Amino acid sequence: MPTLPLHVRHQQQGARFSPVHEWELPADYGDPQSEYRAVREKVGAADLSHQRPFLITGRDRVPFLQNLISNDLNKLEQGKGLYATLLTAKGRVLSDFYLYLLADALFMDVEWTNAQKTVDQLMRFKLRSQIKIESPPWGRLLVSGPQARPLLEALFGSLPIDQEKSFFQTESDGITLRCIKQSITGGEDYHLYVPLEGLEKIWERLFSAGGVFGLTPFGQSTLETLRIEAGKPRYGIDIDEHIIPIEAGLEAEAISYTKGCYPGQEVMARIQTYGHVNKQLMGLTIEGTELPKKDDKIFQGEKELGWITGATRSPLTGQVIAMGYVRPQIATPGTAVEVEIAQARKAAQVSALPFHRPG
Known part of the structure; x- marks a missing residue:
């Protein structure tokens, strides 16, 4: 069973592990209630390095995806992201993901249990399009809570992002990292994507500086409680190929009614006109x-x-x-x-x- 790159570090911090699909992940660190209070009142950190990000490159990357996804990629500015779905012709959700616009690529954050299926589905439409989808060897650390921003600013200086689904890239001790602001707990959440070789050093720096902010590690059980309280649907749990985005409350964030054609667009337009879901x-x-x-x-x-x-x-x-x-x-x-x-x-x-x- 695969374990996280920082598995030993989590053991040293008192993690109790449980199987999650094919991975062995920290369920908690001995006191889930304290972990919960830390995230809601101070700051917590979770290791989500089992979740693979993807880079989509190639000269046709934007028009290729624009023709397939439910949101309008052409309106996206560099340094920002959007949420979108990939639908069947009948408007059912094959996948949902976040896309962030880099200078030379698109960065895709997709539910890890659905990641390979998503890539396979996209590549079915490749034909002659000049695109490439690959997963870089990066880990992912979530820093969450009202003291998350002060902690990160103590480490990296002033954060040049305020809006949800915005990001920046910086260096720390020679380690390049990308920081994305995107809430999954209903609070203030920052996702640090770090090359695997620098992951332990960044985790150590967080906890070296985090004491004065009340930093506490938290596991999957607390993360799931936070997610449900925040009402954030998750693919494979609350969304699957039988669900229409509007039924899951994704309409405002994931659907564009003005971008033109994409698979499932006619169904979305029909529901918008007649206003009925089952x-x-x-x-x-x-x-x-x-x-x-x-x-x-x-x-x-x-x-x-x-x-x-x-x-x-x-x-x-x-x-x-x-x-x-x-x-x-x-x-x-x-x-x-x-x-x-x-x-x-x-x-x-x-x-x-x-x-x-x-x-």
Whole structure:
């Protein structure tokens, strides 16, 4: 089972590991509640080096992708990024990803469990286009929380980025790194992409400087709780090839209605005109302490009207919270429903997403 390049370092910091797909990753560092509080109140760092970034190069890279993705790449400025989906002809989501415009390439951040399938799908359309997609040997460190920016400025100087989906490149002790501001926890998140040979040095520098800021390492279990509180859908969990972007609440961020044709565009335009989808991703708060599993059913009376995609015990609400798809007739915050957990019905209430709202 593959491990992270800094596996030994994480062991030394008290990590407890668990299998996540084919990887062995830090689940936590002994105290998930303290990890959670650090990210929400101070600053935390997570090693996400199992997530492979991709560089897309070649003279046709922009027009090639512009013809395939749901957002308008032609409007993107250098140093900025956008979120987009790759759809089937019927408007279902094959992949979702972030694209960042470099001077000589596009940088793609895609859900790691769906990465190779995404690359394969894109290359199916290559034909005579001059493009190349490769994964550079970089690690990825997430620095998250209200003290994330002060910590990074103590290390690298003033950060020349303020907006979400913006980035810059800098050098630290001879190590080139790229810093992207993009929230996955609902708070202030910075992703440091670092060549593998410099990864340990940057991790050490973070923790050498991070003591005064309250820096704490955090693992996958805390990251998942933060993600669900933030209402951030994730491919393979909340999104797959059966979901239309609008059903998952991706419309505002991922869909352009003015860019012209791409696979699935007619479906998006039809929904915009007639305003109807069969289901909607919503939050739920559930009574009791038992967590529902993925695909557990949501009922109102005897009618099955949805299913759970993911759940966690939320320190924010003090309750079990979940994300799930529900039919339009119950997609209103405050609607009383039941969730079937281990063959027993638990009272629940439909909630708006996100649960966590910064500020």
